[in-house]
Amino acid sequence: MYKIFVVIFFSISTLFAQNAKNSEPSADEKMFAKIYQGALENGQCYENLRFLCKNIGPRLSGSMQAEKAVVWAKEVLEKLGMQVTLQEVMVPHWERGEKETAYIVEQGKIKNQPLRICALGGSIATGKDGIQAEVIEVHQFEDLAKLGKDKITGKIVFFNRPMKATNINAFLSYSQAVGQRTRGAVEAAKYGAVGVLVRSMNLRLDDYPHTGTMRYQDGITKIPSAAISTNDAETISKLLKQHESVVVNYAMHCKTFPDAKSYNVIGEIKGSEFPNEIIAVGGHLDSWDMAEGAHDDGAGCVQAIEVMHIFNVLKIKPKRTLRVVMFMNEENGLRGATEYAKVAKEKKELHVAAVESDSGGFTPRGFSIDTSWPRMEKMLQWQPLFAKYNVYAFFPGRSAADVGVLKDGRATLVGFKPDSQRYFDYHHAETDVFEAVNKRELELGSATITSLIYLFDKYGME
Amino acid sequence: MYKIFVVIFFSISTLFAQNAKNSEPSADEKMFAKIYQGALENGQCYENLRFLCKNIGPRLSGSMQAEKAVVWAKEVLEKLGMQVTLQEVMVPHWERGEKETAYIVEQGKIKNQPLRICALGGSIATGKDGIQAEVIEVHQFEDLAKLGKDKITGKIVFFNRPMKATNINAFLSYSQAVGQRTRGAVEAAKYGAVGVLVRSMNLRLDDYPHTGTMRYQDGITKIPSAAISTNDAETISKLLKQHESVVVNYAMHCKTFPDAKSYNVIGEIKGSEFPNEIIAVGGHLDSWDMAEGAHDDGAGCVQAIEVMHIFNVLKIKPKRTLRVVMFMNEENGLRGATEYAKVAKEKKELHVAAVESDSGGFTPRGFSIDTSWPRMEKMLQWQPLFAKYNVYAFFPGRSAADVGVLKDGRATLVGFKPDSQRYFDYHHAETDVFEAVNKRELELGSATITSLIYLFDKYGME
Numbered sequence: 001m002y003k004i005f006v007v008i009f010f011s012i013s014t015l016f017a018q019n020a021k022n023s024e025p026s027a028d029e030k031m032f033a034k035i036y037q038g039a040l041e042n043g044q045c046y047e048n049l050r051f052l053c054k055n056i057g058p059r060l061s062g063s064m065q066a067e068k069a070v071v072w073a074k075e076v077l078e079k080l081g082m083q084v085t086l087q088e089v090m091v092p093h094w095e096r097g098e099k100e101t102a103y104i105v106e107q108g109k110i111k112n113q114p115l116r117i118c119a120l121g122g123s124i125a126t127g128k129d130g131i132q133a134e135v136i137e138v139h140q141f142e143d144l145a146k147l148g149k150d151k152i153t154g155k156i157v158f159f160n161r162p163m164k165a166t167n168i169n170a171f172l173s174y175s176q177a178v179g180q181r182t183r184g185a186v187e188a189a190k191y192g193a194v195g196v197l198v199r200s201m202n203l204r205l206d207d208y209p210h211t212g213t214m215r216y217q218d219g220i221t222k223i224p225s226a227a228i229s230t231n232d233a234e235t236i237s238k239l240l241k242q243h244e245s246v247v248v249n250y251a252m253h254c255k256t257f258p259d260a261k262s263y264n265v266i267g268e269i270k271g272s273e274f275p276n277e278i279i280a281v282g283g284h285l286d287s288w289d290m291a292e293g294a295h296d297d298g299a300g301c302v303q304a305i306e307v308m309h310i311f312n313v314l315k316i317k318p319k320r321t322l323r324v325v326m327f328m329n330e331e332n333g334l335r336g337a338t339e340y341a342k343v344a345k346e347k348k349e350l351h352v353a354a355v356e357s358d359s360g361g362f363t364p365r366g367f368s369i370d371t372s373w374p375r376m377e378k379m380l381q382w383q384p385l386f387a388k389y390n391v392y393a394f395f396p397g398r399s400a401a402d403v404g405v406l407k408d409g410r411a412t413l414v415g416f417k418p419d420s421q422r423y424f425d426y427h428h429a430e431t432d433v434f435e436a437v438n439k440r441e442l443e444l445g446s447a448t449i450t451s452l453i454y455l456f457d458k459y460g461m462e
Numbered sequence: 463m464y465k466i467f468v469v470i471f472f473s474i475s476t477l478f479a480q481n482a483k484n485s486e487p488s489a490d491e492k493m494f495a496k497i498y499q500g501a502l503e504n505g506q507c508y509e510n511l512r513f514l515c516k517n518i519g520p521r522l523s524g525s526m527q528a529e530k531a532v533v534w535a536k537e538v539l540e541k542l543g544m545q546v547t548l549q550e551v552m553v554p555h556w557e558r559g560e561k562e563t564a565y566i567v568e569q570g571k572i573k574n575q576p577l578r579i580c581a582l583g584g585s586i587a588t589g590k591d592g593i594q595a596e597v598i599e600v601h602q603f604e605d606l607a608k609l610g611k612d613k614i615t616g617k618i619v620f621f622n623r624p625m626k627a628t629n630i631n632a633f634l635s636y637s638q639a640v641g642q643r644t645r646g647a648v649e650a651a652k653y654g655a656v657g658v659l660v661r662s663m664n665l666r667l668d669d670y671p672h673t674g675t676m677r678y679q680d681g682i683t684k685i686p687s688a689a690i691s692t693n694d695a696e697t698i699s700k701l702l703k704q705h706e707s708v709v710v711n712y713a714m715h716c717k718t719f720p721d722a723k724s725y726n727v728i729g730e731i732k733g734s735e736f737p738n739e740i741i742a743v744g745g746h747l748d749s750w751d752m753a754e755g756a757h758d759d760g761a762g763c764v765q766a767i768e769v770m771h772i773f774n775v776l777k778i779k780p781k782r783t784l785r786v787v788m789f790m791n792e793e794n795g796l797r798g799a800t801e802y803a804k805v806a807k808e809k810k811e812l813h814v815a816a817v818e819s820d821s822g823g824f825t826p827r828g829f830s831i832d833t834s835w836p837r838m839e840k841m842l843q844w845q846p847l848f849a850k851y852n853v854y855a856f857f858p859g860r861s862a863a864d865v866g867v868l869k870d871g872r873a874t875l876v877g878f879k880p881d882s883q884r885y886f887d888y889h890h891a892e893t894d895v896f897e898a899v900n901k902r903e904l905e906l907g908s909a910t911i912t913s914l915i916y917l918f919d920k921y922g923m924e
Contacts, residue, residue, distance in 0.1 A: 036628065036630070037628045040627045040628045041627055041628060165502045165503055165902075166499045166502045166503055168498070168850075168851055168852060170902075203902060204901055204902075363881045365852060387854075388630075389630055390630060390827060390854075390855065390881075392849075392852075392854040393852065419825045419852075419881065421825050421902040421903050421906065422900050422902075422903070425900070438883060438884050438887070439666055440632075440665060440666075440883040440884075444883065
């Protein structure tokens with residue numbers, strides 16, 4: 001089996017090389033070249049991202065900036081000639097308030113040593129003077145059961161399982177570790193903990209706490225929940241090995257307000273031949289409040305918008321209805337995506353494909369595709385077109401959070417997958433700024449997404 | 463043809479997916495997993511790079527730091543259990559001297575507006591007061607002939623052809639544009655120019671001048687040659703469109719000294735079965751003087767060293783003789799590589815393979831391979847092993863500068879190819895510092911190179 005595979009793989013490489021050299025480029029190959037050229041020479045996505053990051057900035061659901069982002073997106077899509085709808089949706093409204101403080105109270109030579117923490121999104125506050133308690137370290141939820149209520153009651157539970165370094169796909173490491181962040185407070189509270197500190201979802205050691213959503217559960221005491229930088233997590237862990245007890249104090253001033261009115265921004269251009277077949281491409285307009293949301297998900301938004309821009313530059317008139325969707329509230333509720341899917345279902349809309357870019361503005365590697373096997377076969381035939389642009393990976397898997405809600409057995413759902421190695425250096429931390437995005441990498445992503453949308457539009461997916 | 467190709471491509475994808483799911487991993491697959499794990503969990507390359515960048519720093523051939531780097535490399539390789547030889551070689555010794563100054567003398571509202579330039583490596587100085595002359599812009603050498611001596615004599619020739627944005631491989635854009643830098647002074651002097659300013663080899667617009675080597679030619683007047691930042695190149699070009707003449711003054715204080723004694727550092731471990739078959743892996747120890755030489759080529763050095771480290775961690779005893787070679791003077795002379803190849807020839811050494819990493823410490827994409835077709839076929843059979851690690855590109859092409867000199871029809875020469883999009887943000891500029899390298903990307907490169915060396919060692923290339 002392995003040998004057969006090897007021989008075939010080798011054969012295709014040879015054929016590929018010969019094909020590239022000897023024959024006239026196909027119409028699709030020519031169009032791909034134009035699309036990549038358009039993105040790299042006449043692209044607007046980088047300047048759009050600059051505006052979104054620098055002139056609007058952090059745009060957590062329910063914030064003033066989120067609303068500014070809605071107005072901005074509407075204007076940009078209208079300028080591109082799209083019919084724009086603002087789709088109303090009620091979103092959570094949580095605010096961090098005054099900056100958090102935290103310190104190790106006293107341990108050996110240490111006295112009031114500051115720690116870098118941030119409240120997790122949705123957490124309650126601590127009260128003005130903070131929480132002060134002994135810290136107890138765990139790596140798995142099972143550790144809580146082993147320790148038991150006696151040892152945990154009255155303490156701060158410190159979840160310190162690192163993201164696994166050896167997964168090649170950094171998102172896999174994230175999915176394996178993020179439960180500590182989302183469910184840590186609930187699980188620790190069951191054993192009487194008074195607070196939770198979670199090691200930041202970050203593959204490197206640095207000083208930045210990474211926020212992200214966390215949830216409470218009815219009937220379980222709500223306790224304040226914070227992320228701590230990986231360097232500080234290492235410090236506390238070392239101290240706990242040296243001393244019988246480590247006492248930490250942390251204060252957070254966050255608050256949940258009543259749900260706020262917001263919007264998905266939907267740009268549409270009717271298909272010339274098959275107006276009832278919808279192809280959607282999107283990103284999410286909201287971001288966390290710690291930075292500019294450049295990679296998460298400013299990049300995805302401007303790449304989705306860029307599809308329409310490149311179509312305009314190349315005078316491509318879509319045969320199917322093209323929608324550019326700026327989803328609201330992916331980060332802490334998915335309310336925008338849920339509303340979009342609900343309305344689509346009510347209206348009996350047929351989404352043939354939906355593509356989302358929500359993995360950062362890095363160099364493109366491929367697509368994660370959620371579809372039927374016959375449709376996957378169709379897409380695999382397009383793979384060689386992308387290989388020329390160093391985009392090789394077409395793999396079956398989950399698509400992306402917002403478009404994932406559209407799953408109905410008909411729509412082909414696609415997550416655009418750029419290289420994942422640097423993503424968690426920035427994700428939900430104050431490092432996620434415009435300067436962290438490389439112009440060419442962002443533009444190549446735009447071209448890769450546009451090329452796929454072009455094929456969806458040209459060949460359909462029914 | 464295209465259809466056949468598509469079907470086969472699709473088939474292999476399917477087979478690949480099935481192969482991955484159903485069968486027990488092969489011995490090679492298991493070893494790859496260990497190698498990648500070793501690099502990501504027990505790697506030393508990132509800390510080695512930190513030392514080379516922060517404790518040694520810029521290390522232009524002939525400098526004190528280059529000699530420190532030699533001592534450091536010898537120690538590191540000896541600690542890894544290698545027999546280390548210092549191979550003497552005479553190298554150029556050029557120094558930048560006091561920082562360059564440059565300004566637009568006067569034009570409309572502008573008066574003494576500073577420009578960011580740096581001397582190109584090997585250039586003569588200007589004299590203390592600098593050169594002051596009108597600037598004339600060209601894009602191609604042919605433009606010089608069109609303008610003629612009358613228009614060029616007494617002027618500063620400004621080579622302003624940008625690197626082409628639309629090549630997916632940034633190194634292709636470099637090779638298309640770099641002639642302006644290496645040969646600009648000679649070509650301009652033929653027409654009576656008094657100096658040369660060259661647009662920096664940089665794909666983005668920013669404020670950093672990028673140095674690099676330039677050459678003079680016997681019988682042609684030597685004129686001072688500098689790189690100018692891409693932003694300043696744009697500024698001058700705009701002014702030239704608005705005004706009849708633009709006068710620039712620039713002063714450089716560089717100097718060429720007599721050749722200095724230096725060394726290639728060669729670590730060796732004898733093969734247990736085929737000691738006469740040599741597999742070499744290397745990078746170049748010298749760097750330009752503008753920054754820390756982190757991507758160029760600190761990354762390549764520490765990745766080559768890491769091969770031996772990972773072999774030690776996994777207790778792999780090479781069957782063939784493994785050499786880790788730190789070449790001296792790749793940047794402005796290639797003297798180290800030339801000496802290494804000369805000695806190898808004299809001693810009738812058989813290099814079966816030589817791999818160099820000199821394209822930055824970015825996420826790995828593949829290899830550029832210079833070999834015979836039967837040997838290429840053999841290597842293509844290894845491709846699926848790498849695909850699991852997102853390394854797909856095996857293409858015939860030039861290898862890398864230092865190992866390229868070994869070309870003798872027997873040795874398989876390989877250039878490791880990481881993603882190229884960000885490389886020219888840093889190349890030969892003050893931005894090429896340790897912080898510009900991502901730990902995981904560097905480590906994945908180490909693992910990718912080590913895996914290839916492992917296969918060369920296991921299967922041979924004769």
